[in-house]
Amino acid sequence: MELKVEILKADDGHRIALLSQNGMPLYYPNLYITNEKRRSSYQTHLNILHHIKIFFFWCEVTGIEVEDRFKRGDVLKADDILNFVDFCAWDAETIKRIRSGVRLLKSAYREVSRSEASSRIGSIKEYLEFLFKKLAQCSKEDPRLVSMLSDIKAYKPRVKSHRSIQRVELTQDQERILKAVVMPNHPENPWSVDPGVRLRNLIMFYVTLETGIRRSELAALRVNDIDFVNRTVSVYRRHNDKHDPRIYQPQAKTGERTLPLSPELIEQIDNYVMHSRSKVPGAKKHPFLFVSHSRGKGGPISVGTVNHCFAQLSKAFPELGRLHPHKLRHHWNYDFSRKVDEEMKDEPEEDKRAFDEAARAYAMGWKPGGTMSQVYNRRFDEEKAGELMDKRNKKYKIVIKDNDEPK
Known part of the structure; x- marks a missing residue:
């Protein structure tokens, strides 16, 4: 069974998440997204479908035909539920090995976090509620459905509401190191020797440091979002932007706002736009500020590129700890x-x-x-x-x- 979660982009820019099997869209999972989750973002749709895909893998491994069972009015038994809850705890590599039929030593099993397992089970629980009501043609008060959902809730791992106490901000030493090594001419700068890439990454670092915007908001910035006269950057929500060529469009999760930038940062952004970005041929085809400099492609960068820039810093300087944009x-x-x-x-x-x-x-x-x-x-x-x-x-x-x- 080849299952794939993918994004389709319509002509109007609307992104559609689909779960397909062997190239054919699966009817009920996609109907569920369309009917029950239409108000959610496509990123939420992606997450839900990835969770449902894990449930389909469990059905494949156990040989359980859930749709046939629900059509007969039968629900998942307690033992089945306990089994699939356990299955939701395994990471992608472990699930891949289980599906292949390879017998694993106990030490070879790898688990995801409790919160991730709980999120998977929560998504599957809501999908199963939709599926049973649809196939058994019953209401949500049906005692069979209530009993099954109650069992899933009982077996779902509890996630503590309090957050672990750990240092999430930079120390003074870490901030000092970062401000030094991100400079394009620093001898230990870990980024590409391309001056345009180094300047782009320097600006991405300082925009994040000065404003605290999210990485998706950073990747979605356009040149005209920068007010060079008033020294500000504006963050806009442009969901399903037809001008964005990226299938996985970075989206602002929070509200629109305008934030100040330092004169020095504005000067470097102007320098990047006028002397680096303008020399990349593909950059003229779209309005986005940060572009790929790889072989002159010039497309807007992905969120993965932003993550990679920070990961390179973290790898080159272990004293920075696990550095990521959200930090x-x-x-x-x-x-x-x-x-x-x-x-x-x-x-x-x-x-x-x-x-x-x-x-x-x-x-x-x-x-x-x-x-x-x-x-x-x-x-x-x-x-x-x-x-x-x-x-x-x-x-x-x-x-x-x-x-x-x-x-």
Whole structure:
């Protein structure tokens, strides 16, 4: 069985995600996406179909014909559900080996994270609910369906709601190293020797550092999104953009906004557009700012290219840890908190917090009053709590006199 999740691009720019078997679209999974998930983005459709594909692999391995079973009004039994929940925990390579019939040693099995396994099972659970109602021609209150969904929920791995406490922003040493090695003329710069590539990557790094925008938003920037006079960059939502030649179109997940850029960065962007991008033939065919310099192709870069640029830095300088674009987004939030704390140190704490949340929500493209600021501001809050506790603890002094020591 050859299953493939792919994206088709219509003439109007609309992206359509499909799950196909041996080149033919599968009816029920694609009907499910069209009917039940039409308001979601194509990226969400891709994720769901990848999860459903894993369920189809499980059916292949176990020999269970789910559609035939549902047509008879029979549901998955508890043992079946436990088996497919376990199957959802394996990574892609392990699933590939299981499907091939190779017997694996216990140590050869590799699992995905609990959150990924839980996400897979959640997507499959919703699909099975749709499929059973469609094939058994019943309502969601049908006791057979309720029982099956209840069993899936019971076996689904629990994911703790709290986030692990780990450093997500850059340290001062890491920031110092990065600002040095991304310079095009630095002897240890790990990027291509092509001056245009080095300048492009330098700009991508600094745009992310100065604004905290997402990598998809970075890859989707157009030349005319840069206001060279007012020194700003604007982030727009252009879903299903027919002018974007990329099948996997980078999309803004957050709200539209306009953000300031430093004069030095604006100067480098102008330099890149006028003297590097303009010399790549294919770049004239589209409006996107960052282009591929490989053999003069000139197409807009992919999100994968952005990831690769950061991965090269991480590989060349292990002291940077696992560096990725989203880490700079966290770093922006941490640094923003420090700046607000410094600039508004004499303001009431309530006013400071209100300004922080409102300004941060706009800069990050979040809805005002949401909870995302709490997630990204957690490290700063931890540090402030630690500082206050240290000050408080200074009043407790343990002084043991000689005559107080135990005999």
